[in-house]
Amino acid sequence: MRHLIIGTGPAGVIAAETLRGHDSEAEILLLGDEPETPYSRMALPYLLANNVGETGTYLRPDPKHFQARRIQVQRGRAASVDSQAHTVTLEQGEQLDYDRLLIATGSHTVKPPIPGMDLDGIENCWTLADARAIAQRAQPGQQVVLMGAGFIGCIVLEALVARGVALTVVEREPRMVPRMMDQNGGELLKRWCESKGVRVHTGTQVDAIKADPERLSLTLGDGGMLEADLVVCATGVRPNIAFLEGSGIETDVGILVDEHLRTSAPDVYAAGDVAQGPVFNGGQREVHAIQPTAGDHGQVAALNMAGVDTVYGGSLAINVLNTLGLISSSFGQWQGVPGGDSASALNGEEFKYLRLEFDGDFLVGAIGLGLTQQVGILRGLIQTRVNLGQWKKELLRDPHQIVHAYLECNTSAEAAA
Amino acid sequence: MQKALLIDPEKCTSCLQCELACSHQHTGMFNPVQSRIRVFEFEHGARAIPYTCTQCEAAWCLHACPVQAITVNAATGAKQVDADRCVGCKVCTVACPYGTINYEAHTGKVAKCDLCGGEPQCAVACPTGAITVSDPDTATHAINPLLLGRGATA
Structure with a gap:
């Protein structure tokens, strides 16, 4: 039995470990497209805040963890899936075959379609490479504008303040973390941030960014102007499903999966941030891009891949955030x-x-x-x-x-x- | 899993010796606020329930941790936090359906019952036998993981 897992985030790694736990013979290949030891995006803000070093972000601290479990980790980016032929083609052209496939490709960042987003000095905070780039630029006293005060934005906010920058936050929605806080909660958070010296603009957005000789100049929707040495963009993420076009694997916002984490294609499963799956209260399938769901998905998908019939009870949206x-x-x-x-x-x-x-x-x-x-x-x-x-x-x-x-x-x- | 705390609320007199012993064991100070076992009083102290981690089999905290900072102690079966590795993300605190792993602002890390390496000091300190060390299968407050939809994974 050959299991191929695309994605080295928590869902993929937990799936690989679970597969090994239930099948000592199977071949397990974990495919990742970043040149890193599997790490946690959750931990990046703590790296930026200098609370941990890079090894502190690793999903598994033991350098021999994967080797010891005979989980082969390979670098590569999937370009297409042929679910009939049971093959995955990589961008470099290599073809990998599988008996069971798990797609745990996570999400990518989405930048707003405004002029100037490709200028130098605008960074995402999503990958370890992004974090390194921000760490280089976000020095004490620098003017930093954070676009987006959603969940990810707010985690990054904490780290940026810890680095001693002068921070301004711009959130398009009328309140901070609109998808996890109501008006009362959002207002308290905003007032709290302001009391800690962070400027917070809600209900407006960055319309354009221009490069001045020295700095970036941002125009806001409400007519305001901001200057920045660094702009950190945290305006949202979307599931990585583009490579599935033409594969016959059914997608909506994410990859649609059933209560066994199966996709519409035989022998193909999906888990984590890329999967749009059953929710706890029995409503429409949703993408719950949170760590606990990724872990549960990875475990349940792997059990089913290993032939242990397991029904997933559905995910519950749970979030926790520390804002200064x-x-x-x-x-x-x-x-x-x-x-x-x-x-x-x-x-x-x-x-x-x-x-x-x-x-x-x-x-x-x-x-x-x-x-x-x-x-x-x-x-x-x-x-x-x-x-x-x-x-x-x-x-x-x-x-x-x-x-x-x-x-x-x-x-x-x-x-x- | 070898050990867990068995709690019998009927025997609890709310003397709070357990909280003192726990905080002393883990912080060197008698400070109930930092205790990992908490006594909740009902009807103005007429009844009380000591409450802490049952070292549950499902190990929600351990599975929720993004950086493997929670591991199983091979000798006691306790799920324990490696404070050096914990980044303080708190995901475990919302993932644990028992609410028995908590964030501590003064350390920036989470803390939970670790069974004191095999000799839980709360049980040692309890004068009435409300807290004893026992077989986890009989521990109180155990929520059936099946109810959480884990099915065969439980």
């Missing part, structure tokens, strides 16, 4: 559901916020700001569908009783069982 010391987290359907109930506790002065969303007696979503203790139980309550019963009334009154509700509901559930 203010910790925010969001879980599931934090926007609420039709006919559901909502509870929130906001303390703007202390930058604390907790919002809970219910569907009947079940928690379906949550937002937390300034909370670091026992936050995982929000996932537990949502994903194990704990019937809150009497506790729901209590939580509507005081959302901070959430740990107590969790402990009581779980203890009594066991007593009943």
Whole structure:
């Protein structure tokens, strides 16, 4: 049995390890297109902040990790897949055949289509090479403009401030991290950042960038102008699916996969940020480009590839972010559901916020700001569908009783069982 | 997995000796805020539930870690954080459905119960036997991983 995995991110690496765990004989080839030891993009901001060195970003610290598991790591970029012939052709022309294929190609960054984006001094923060380039330019006192205050932008924000630059953030949406924070949360984050000396423009975008002799000059949609020594672009990412054109593998935003992480083509699976798969609450398939989903996808896909029939229970959107010391987290359907109930506790002065969303007696979503203790139980309550019963009334009154509700509901559930 | 804490809330008097012992073991100070076991009181202290990691088989924290900073202690089975390797991304804190791995702002890392290398100090300190060291299969608060949709992977 020959397993080919395209992509050396968490989904690909965990899949390779899982395959080896279930089949000591199989050939396992892990294909990656970056000239690096498999590393975590999650860790790049900590590299930029000088908290860790490059080895600290590696997915597996042991240099012999892959060799010891007889996982062959090869450099190359897939150009096309022929799912009938069971072959993958690389950009250099080499052809690889497979019995089972896992596509875990992740995402690529998308730059906004505005004049000047290809100028020198504009960097993404997505790859290890990007991080090296930013580290070279982002020196203390330099003027840096960060385009995009989404999840990735906000992680980068923290690292840039740690490097001592003078930072201005521009976010097109009306609030920071719009896909994980509501208006209250976004406002608190913005006020917090401003109190730490970061200038934040929301509800406007960079319309054009020009090169002055010394610096970059940015024109904003609201008419404002900014100058920058360095522009870091974090305006979004998209799944890497272009190479699948003509392959017959069905795609939408990402590669469509079923509850076994199978694509529409036989013997082809997809996992991680590139996969558009089942979600926990049974709605439309979605791309949940988060680390826990990548890990779960990689594991479940590999089990099925190895012949261990495994059904994936669906992913839940969970995120956690540290913005200059203010910790925010969001879980599931934090926007609420039709006919559901909502509870929130906001303390703007202390930058604390907790919002809970219910569907009947079940928690379906949550937002937390300034909370670091026992936050995982929000996932537990949502994903194990704990019937809150009497506790729901209590939580509507005081959302901070959430740990107590969790402990009581779980203890009594066991007593009943 | 060899060891886990067995918690019997019925026997807990909320004396908080466990929190003191845990914080002392891990930080050298008696500071319950830094304890990895926490006692939650109900009805104004009439009842209490000591709560910490069950070293669950699913090991959500370990699988969620992007840089392999959480590993299994071969001797005790504890899932333990390698503080040198932890970058502080906190993904484990939202991935653990029990909420028993937490971020500590003063270290910039996460912390969780590590069973103190095999001799959990909370259990040693507990005067009523509410916390003992036991077979993990009988530990309380264990959520069936099947409910989380892991199916055959559990």
